[in-house]
Amino acid sequence: MAEEKLLSRAEVPENLKWNLALLYQSDADMKADFEQTTKLVDQFAEFQGTLATTAANLAKALILSKQIDEELEKEFVYAFLRRDSDTTDATATELYGMISSQMSSISAKMAFFEPEIVEMDDTTIDGFFAAEPKLAEFKFMLTKIRNEKAHVLSNLEEQLLSRASKALNAPDEIYNTLNDADLTFGTVHDDDGNEVQLTHGNRSQFTESQNREVRKEAVLAYEKPYNELRNTFAQTLNSYMGMHNMTADVRHYSSARQASLSSNQIDEQVYDTLVSSVNQHLDLAHRWYALKKKVLGLDKFYKYDINVPIAGNDLLKTTFDEGKQLTREALSVLGPKYMEGLNREFYNRWIDAAENKGKRSGGYQISVYKANPFILLNWTDKLYSTYVLAHESGHAMHSYFSQAAQPSEYFEAPIFLAEVASTFNENILTNYLLEKYQDDKQIKIFILEQYINGFIGTIYRQSQFAEFEHNAYQTQEKVGTLTADYLDQMSGDLVDKYYGPSVTPTGTKTQSWAYVPHFYMNYYVYQYATSMAASTALSAQVWNKEDGALQRYYDFLSAGGSDYPVETLKRAGVDTTNSDYLEQAFKVFEQRLDEIETLLA
Structure with a gap:
């Protein structure tokens, strides 16, 4: 596309x-x-x-x-x-x-x-x-x-x-306008040597190229405008976090984090337990990067080498229609009620799929109680886009079922729950694809790598962001100003820690924090990681057809925001008040690592 x-x-x-x-x-x-x-x-x-x-x-x-x-x-x-x-x-x-x-x-x-x-x-x-x-x-x-x-x-x-809310929310609006409407990345060369405009949406086509010069050029071109505007991005983030620190203080919270988590009665220990547990398992992510460096036969493994697929490019290239069909096939395990909702989404133009000039980057789902969910995508014909479709469809079906079961004041689930429904679908899609292509070694390697990249991107990467975000909030509160130099240094140190010794830094440090729109959602990112860990357990129960698992999941989807999220998850079968659910997720991740190592051997 x-x-x-x-x-x-x-x-x-x-x-x-x-x-x-x-x-x-x-x-x-x-x-x-x-x-x-x-x-x-x-x-x-x-x-x-x-x-x-x-x-x-x-x-x-x-x-x-x-x-x-x-x-x-x-x-x-x-x-x-x-x-x-x-x-x-x-x-x-x-x-x-x-x-x-x-x-x-x-x-x-x-x-x-x-x-x-x-x-x-x-x-x-x-x-x-x-x-x-x-x-x-x-x-x-x-x-x-x-x-x-x-x-x-x-x-x-x-x-x-x-x-004052409009003025207080101005940094968010300024960031989105700058990032989506004004930022340009210039042109780069594709695998055939053609000059092509680089955008938010097509970036992965170049960063996953088997041609090292192509992916290097694209990564450096994507980083360039963020670095050139680093002081503007720093001031925007400083203003946004300063606003939340001020509001938390005015409302008598001890911190912006407590203010964010308090309304849903999520103990701050949940946040700290996540970061601590991920840090204890950094060796698994480091093991993956070391394996990839070895398989690719690279003396130096740069950040722009991370996304190149080991098995080759586009082994499961899918158009938008093919991606919808693959998503339907995978999620059919959830039964006819789920498929009815999914078909409504696919056939009634609830989705905006194609990238166009000026369109907001990334992907999201937003729901309307008196209408239906809507999904924004920026489709590329890569398997990644099918995963994004499955992810956002998880959000949409969460809204669809809660809309049918709850009054409007409870139909929207808090983010802590919403990201469970989305990452649940990613796990189901991975299980389906591994089963579908179990006899094809190269495709299986490709799928396992897709899963590993998703796990690292969701649990490790978002925990890295969570560390960065909390440190930035604390520094802003103490010092009053977040400078580009400080943000570069802090983010660079975290990148080095999370990626480990096998990955050699390249380019600028600014892009690693300035391009993240979720920093303008106030303690949002950690919930990707907690949700992925929780959904790993729930999806395994449903996929393995454990007694009552599917009904418990339907009950979870239908609950919306009618109870505190920790309690809703407990009824579904996951307790986020301790680290057990995180340990279960890392166990699955390690098994996937073992599997791909065996295939690559």
Whole structure:
């Protein structure tokens, strides 16, 4: 699907674009709905100061708030997807800017809600639950709010923070605009010597080339603009982390990390246990790099050599249609209910597949309770893209099942759970491919390497990012400024530690931190690693058809955010409060390493 010349949005075939008519037929229709929603917000504001008067009043306010949230989600996501389709489209950017700006005002008008809930005494709230059956649905939501009592501010303070939210979130917007719309990597040479534009989406085609000069040129070209703008990226990250440190302090948290984990009652020890456990198993990753260096016969194994496949390029090259079929075949083990949802996703244009000029890089899934999930991809005809499709489809089906089972306030699972559903699908896809090609040694090596790269990228790499992120937050809090020199040094030291003695550094250190958009998601990355470890156990149970495993997994998907994530995972069969689940994951990884070593011998 990748073209030598990047397509404009208008040149992308309709069947490779998501169908935003599933949300609105036009921008005008969205704006008209948004105008009506703002009127509902004004109605909600009339409840200020009255929530504790009667149980019926509280129920009415909650039901109206729920309606507003459902409408705002639909309107915001439409504008968000319009913008991400082409960040160079001025109309789409203006539309997104309009609704983002208005969201700050809306948040300020509704900011009285949590302080009033927190101020209610236990006797009053218990009496309301007994008197008004309609409140039963909202009990967990209200409990979560009241558990955060020490961190909810006064009504006026909450209003001020809400009004300031757009300005406070500006570093995130600036980073995404810079990274997706303004950053250019120039041209590089492909395997045939042709000059080709390098992009976020097609980078892997060059970095996995068997021609060492091709991958070296691409890696250095990709690093160059990040290094040239290193001070800008450092200031953007400093501003973002400074904002979260400030907000955590204002809300009386001990740190930005505690603030991020607290709302879902995730103990900070979960984070520290992950980093500690991964550091204890760095030898397995180092063993892989040493093996690869030996098999490739390289005197020096540079970072730009890491991604070249041992078995050869594109042994399982797949078009978008072929990738969908492969994903369907693999996930059929989850039964007809899952396949019904997956077919809806594949055949109703929930996916935006092709890369185009100005399109947001990477991949993600975002859901709308009153519509359906949407997936952004930047497809290349490599097996990696099929893995991304399976990953994002895991998110989409998680939303699909929770949407059917939960009211809107609980249908969205917290990230700690959401990444379990996505990496679960990656594990199932690996199991399926290894079984499908069990008699083909070269393809099996190719698949095992894909798994190993995925495991290292998800557990080791994200733990490396988690170490970097936490250290950066702590330094920003103590010193007040994160400089490019400091970030380069810290990131470089972590790269050396995680990659080990067999890998020789090359290029610049800036790209190893500046290109990571997830640093603008506030303690997000560690959850990739914890989730991959948890999903390794769950997927093995389902793949091996253990009694009750599939039903437990369906229950997990259907739970959404209706309970604290640690408890939801316990019911599914994984306890993240200790390191056992991590040890199980490393055991599987070691078995895969043993297997590929045997095949390569």
